[in-house]
Amino acid sequence: MASVRREISTKARVEDVWEALRDIGALHTRLVPGFVIDTQLEPGARIVTFGNGMTIREQIVTIDDENRRVVWSAAGGSLTHHNASAQVFADAKGGTTVVWIADLLPYEAAARMTTMMEQGMAVMKQTLDRLAR
Secondary structure, eight states, X not given: OEEEEEEEEESSOHHHHHXXXXXXXXXXXXXXXXXXXXXXXXXXXXXXXXTTSOEEEEEEEEEETTTTEEEEEOOBTTBSEEEEEEEEEEOTTSOEEEEEEEEEESGGGHHHHHXXXXXXXXXXXXXXXXXXX
């Protein structure tokens, strides 16, 4: 199984970052606009349409307010397994660190997933940095 981990730091307050991340139906407006162009909620899941045209159904595993962590899973297309989490941490300077981890099969999909996660994190950083202004 491949595991991909990426993180960003932002000057935005941890409370503001968590509020954006936990709003699972607003990826396309509050967290990664352009990288995700639409998010539709359905019971226990969301349908995510990416800027590259790919659409995927993500089952929401948990929204953990105590640990500021969202977990989701998806399968389909070339992936036989996908489980991911994004977690928000306060840093010592009053800003925030966001960590996104994805575990997936087949292992060969890791390069493509890494590229997508890096693109998403770059957009996320720009979006969250605007909250700090």
